[in-house]
Amino acid sequence: FLFMLARIMGKKARPKFLAIRESFARMNSMVEENIEGNRVVKAFVREDYETKKFDECNEDYFNRNITLAKNTQKYMPWLDGMGFVLELITVGFGGWLVLNGSMTLGTFVTFNSFLWMLHMPVRMTGWLINDWQRFNAGCVNIRKLLTQESHINLLKEADASVKVKGEITFEHVDFAFPDDQDSPILKNIDLSVPAGSKLGILGETGSGKSTLVSLIARFYDPTRGRVLIDGKDVREWPLETVRNEVSIVAQETFLFSDTIAGNIGFGLPQDKENCKELDDTIRRMARIAAADDFIMSMPEGYETVVGERGVGLSGGQKQRLSLARALANNPAILIMDDTTSAVDMETEEHIQQELKKLDGTRTVITIAHRISSVKDADMIVVLDHGKIVERGTHADLVAQHGRYWEIYRKQLGLQSGKSAGFETKGE
Known part of the structure; x- marks a missing residue:
């Protein structure tokens, strides 16, 4: 159940991560343009205009991150809650087995310790899937560039002895x-x-x-x-x-x-x-x-x-x-x-x-x-x-x-x- 919940959370978060990366790219592009074109901005006295544009872009980036955080927090209580419910069931059922004589106290303590060791990795699964979606969104444009097919068919073997005349x-x-x-x-x-x-x-x-x-x-x-x-x-x-x-x-x-x-x-x-x-x-x-x-x-x-x-x-x-x-x-x-x-x-x-x-x-x-x-x-x-x-x-x-x-x-x-x-x- 926890893995299914984490997977659902990741799927819903992916579009929001893509939107955040696009917003961040626009903000970076705007910063680069204003640094390179600072003389043009100053020459036309457009400092306030460019500052306003950047503020709007920055606010958009901020709002998209807030939206993502709200979406993520909808699922985190479920992940945490299920972990505690699992622990409660284990303590209750394990205690009953100990009192009933079906399990020794040492076995129960050992099992409970291993369960706590397992609890944190399972809890972190949601965060890992979240991070994976974030990294995957950042790689979308890079992947498009790297997998883009060239329209030019290449002959790779070059003969160094061949000299071009220039006709x-x-x-x-x-x-x-x-x-x-x-x-x-x-x-x-x-x-x-x-x-x-x-x-x-x-x-x-x-x-x-x-x-x-x-x-x-x-x-x-x-x-x-x-x-x-x-x-x-x-x-x-x-x-x-x-x-x-x-x-x-x-x-x-x-x-x-x-x-x-x-x-x-x-x-x-x-x-x-x-x-x-x-x-x-x-x-x-x-x-x-x-x-x-x-x-x-x-x-x-x-x-x-x-x-x-x-x-x-x-x-x-x-x-x-x-x-x-x-x-x-x-x-x-x-x-x-x-x-x-x-x-x-x-x-x-x-x-x-x-x-x-x-x-x-x-x-x-x-x-x-x-x-x-x-x-x-x-x-x-x-x-x-x-x-x-x-x-x-x-x-x-x-x-x-x-x-x-x-x-x-x-x-x-x-x-x-x-x-x-x-x-x-x-x-």
Whole structure:
């Protein structure tokens, strides 16, 4: 009976534990947002508003815990009461057996002692089931994440002797997210990028630029068509090889709470015997990314520890460190997704000149909103609503007087009263 009662209590408590975990997760998320976004909160004088939101969330968490406690206390008197009833029956019946001569006093005392030893574990069963439901509720989201099936079929065996040249081909590629197949992001993309060449990609926010390059690194697989690297379907390459040979400098830069050298050399083997060579590589890549000067101006240079997510560094500094990290991996294909949006024109020009020295050694794809970032590319494509609407060199596209030419005119300031270029928000 006690086990059945404990089981019923556990089943009724489970939904309440799940609700508590969800409330606690919301509260944690709110705290994290307010710590990271404290400048925005202060800039808009929304301290009272955010405090009120947190108080409401905290009160919700408190009330859910109170509800659970009330539910639990409904059953605990039954568990305790049954234990005492069992003890009363034992003493009464055992005493009668002793008086009747059917049992010795020593046997009764021994039996009663063992019963008391058993009473506490049985009583604790309810608490254990309660705790189990609490822990199980906390593991629900973790279990979902760990058991989630990948939409990408992996080839695990990588041949280290195979070197990617960097030729990229898109053949009739469509892409839509699995939960939104009716709204394709990319439509009938046909594109060929020779190894060692430079490709520039322009397009409005939401036109599919970032999604297009994500297919190369196999963050997604196309819904229709094929993406080929060196004439071989990217799905036939081992994923480890693809990720080693394709480096993406993303719009949203992420830095670890580590030294600057540790962040730049993140993708490199940490061989203690070749520390000098590793340090030389890190510094050389930092120079290419125009990061060496500001790094050396810091108190501890390359050994300066950056805070979580690079707190304390400007957007441009974080972008340059992210570029240096990608270059240090020596990829066959380098993808720069709006990498220089937060740097000044002079620094961007320096980076472009340094990258020119690498011409022919790797395929470079640049996504940008500024014409200056892509005008020297061997080919430029303009995306609009997931389709390639224009392609050619800078001179060809200007001569066509199409979409690219309109962007070019705006950014040169030849068309008054309109903003220069596209937005620089992430897609």
